[in-house]
Amino acid sequence: MxxxxxxxxxxxxxxxxxxxxxxxxxxxxxTEPLVFGISGGIFFGYFHKMKSFAFPTFIVRNKPGQMRVDIEKRLGVxxxxxxxxxxxxxxxxxxxxxxxxxxxxxxxxxxxxxxxxxxxxxxxxxxxxxxxxxxxxxxxxxxxxxxxxxxxxxxxxxxxxxxxxxxxxxxxxxxxxxIPTEIDMKKAVERGIRKACFNMLKIPIPFLGIRGMRMFSRKILEWPAIARDTEHLSHEIMKINILLEDQGTGGAGFRYIYATFLQQASEILNKSELRDLSAELMLIGDGWREISLFAARIGKNRDLGAEKLKQLGDMIRDRADVEENFFRKLSKTV
Amino acid sequence: MKEKEGFVDCPDQQMILYVEKDDGKYGPIQTGSYLTANYLDDFFLKKKNLESALRDQLIRGSISVVKYFMVLEDLTLSELAARAAIRKSRVKKHLDPSGFAEVTAAELSRYAGVFNVPLANLLQVVLIKNKEQFESAMILENRTDHLEVIQDQTENPYVVLTKISERT
Incomplete structure (x- = not known):
């Protein structure tokens, strides 16, 4: 061979x-977290109706293929x-x-x-x-x-x-x-952070970034009307866990890997506030993890009444609120 | 998340999770999938029930085999049309048994390619007796105790060899 x-x-x-x-x-x-962070990989998007998706879905990272493009731009490789x-x-x-x-x-x-x-x-x-x-x-x-x-x-x-x-x-x-002989890692890290903050806070499209999380929290109440039956709804609700945890995110919908990036970034940029923010994001990630576990549990138990979906929606809205605050603080560091 | 809280024992699906290590540094650990470790049976139950319901509709003649696989594989009409390189309006026709009667052999071959199934399985459903009832060979994935079904594509694109043997 x-x-x-x-x-x-x-x-x-x-x-x-x-x-x-x-x-x-x-x-x-x-490291992988540096590649992810420099490329501005963290993101959120909710897609309620798209011709290529059989059911509403969401993403927690930037557009596929974009990481390579952004790494080339920012590292010069x-x-x-x-x-x-x-x-x-x-x-x-x-x-x-x-x-x-x-x-x-x-x-x-x-x-x-x-x-x-x-x-x-x-x-x-x-x-x-x-x-x-x-x-x-x-x-x-x-x-x-x-x-x-x-x-x-x-x-x-x-x-x-x-x-x-x-x-x-x-x-x-x-x-x-x-690979260039010299790489300005500080500049690359700062540009990656700026891009992530822009994507999460400033894209004026209602289903992207923090706005997308809020849309998700509202639209999830419509899922029962779209599903074929209870088992289909259960499957789609349990997919929330897959998209946040199993589908290659490093846990909590990329929030843990981005927290790791910020910790490494704090050393590269010598900024202690980034270290504090990385700890804050780790805790925010724990909240996403609770959403994953909650979705898996209610899906398995077929406990999918309006009350439970509202509870799930409220948990997502809460993440939107804390992440909006988090990214506003992060944007002021660079 | 602390390192000790992140470990899940699931050798069937390993993954990388970023956690807080004992020294306060964040980094990766290799762990298992929580969902696979705890809820895989539920996934297979739902898949089996969906296949069974679709098969009933297929046998009754209310859907075509194209619709059967499209739903099983979670594809939309647009996505299937794009993947099979067949016009959307034509795929829409093929979802219905009467429209399916107009499908060409070349189109069948393209559908089989997208669905990743032997072409012969677009004109038949292979069932295996398992625990006193017949179940889809595709859903069972050869996990029965005594029988094994192997389907090989031949050099002739329109002929599939289906071999059924006793498990040794």
């Missing part, structure tokens, strides 16, 4: 984990990117990069990855992983969600890379091109 000297490491999130591992492979000593119309050319290009011993990140639909347990598989076109070896029709994959490297058949990899639909991967690949 063509295999690269690539150190596999689990990460909280596939995109920040993939970027971190490629940068580490290239010799840059950087360069990634080389490729997209393909033809699957055969896309697979040949990947083989060529692996044969040249270049660890290469792929964007795929999670659903087609055979090594993922069935209960985790969903059609989502924005999973990232690093291909680090191949032999015949099998590829060696460093997937940040798994403790060890995994193998994947070429047919499954091709299906995942060339799935159609919303945010279709189009065979997208990227690898590290160069």
């Amino acid at each position: 063509t295999e690269l000297d690539f150190k596999h490491k689990m990460a909280a999130h596939c995109e920040s984990g993939t970027i971190t591992s490629l940068l580490n492979f290239g010799g840059l000593d950087i 360069k990634f080389k990117t490729y997209a393909f119309k033809d699957p055969a050319s896309g697979m040949t290009a990947l083989d060529d990069l692996i044969d040249r011993k270049i660890p290469t990140a792929c964007q795929v639909d999670f659903f087609y990855l055979d090594y993922v347990p069935s209960w985790e598989r969903v059609h989502i076109n924005v999973h990232f992983m690093v291909v680090v070896g191949r032999q015949g029709t099998r590829y060696l994959i460093s997937d940040a969600y798994f403790p060890k490297m995994v193998e994947l058949e070429a047919t499954s990899l091709q299906k995942g890379r060339f799935a159609g639909g919303e945010m279709s991967p189009k065979g997208f690949l990227y690898h590290l091109d160069r």
Whole structure:
């Protein structure tokens, strides 16, 4: 098997984990929380009606693919990117990069990855992983969600890379091109914080940022009317737990990883107030964790009456209030 | 969250959680999924009930197999149309058994690709006897005690080999 000297490491999130591992492979000593924070990854968005989602949903991070773009802008690193119309050319290009011993990140639909347990598989076109070896029709994959490297058949990899639909991967690949000799980490951290504060507080769209949390807290009361039946509603309510905890967030919808970023940022910028804010965000995250557990419990017990959903909505609104206050304070530090 | 509060014993689904370590520093720990550890049975129960309800509608002729898989895989009409590269109005027709009668072999092949199932399974439902009742092979995922179903795609894109064997 063509295999690269690539150190596999689990990460909280596939995109920040993939970027971190490629940068580490290239010799840059950087942590996943710093990658996440510098890219301004923390976010919130509620989508009540979208043609690509079968049920209302929410996100707790910025747009998929944006982390790489923002890391390039703020650190000055360069990634080389490729997209393909033809699957055969896309697979040949990947083989060529692996044969040249270049660890290469792929964007795929999670659903087609055979090594993922069935209960985790969903059609989502924005999973990232690093291909680090191949032999015949099998590829060696460093997937940040798994403790060890995994193998994947070429047919499954091709299906995942060339799935159609919303945010279709189009065979997208990227690898590290160069790391500058000098990086202004202070400036990068400050720009990342400013971007996160802007996204959470100032985007004038009612379903994004803090406004999005408040919309979520109101609209969740409409979920019973949209669900097919009680079991469907239970499934969707329990998905709140998945989106906040299991779907690669580092816990509490990325609030814990962002708190870790702020703690590291306080040392880089030598600002003690960031250390205090990181502790505050850890506590805010505990509140999100309570929401996750509450959603799992009422979903499992089918205890989904109006009273319980109102309670859930109130818990979400409370997070909006504390996060609005938090991000206002954070915006004054940089 | 403190490190000791974050650990969940679930080897089937491992993940990274950021916690406060004993020295006050925040950092990652490898732990398990709380939901998988505690509620996976409930997930499979709901999935099984949904499949069973959809299969009833399929057998009665009130929905097509395209609708059956679209709902099971949580896809919308727009998303399925985009993924299968078939016009939305045509996919809409295919959701209904009468409209499904107009589907072409090439379109069936595209649907099978999106749903990641053997093409043959768009014209049949494979059931296995499990604990005195027949259940969908897809939902059981070969977790029965005595029977195993393996379906292989052949070099002919329109032929699937379905092998049923006793578990040894």
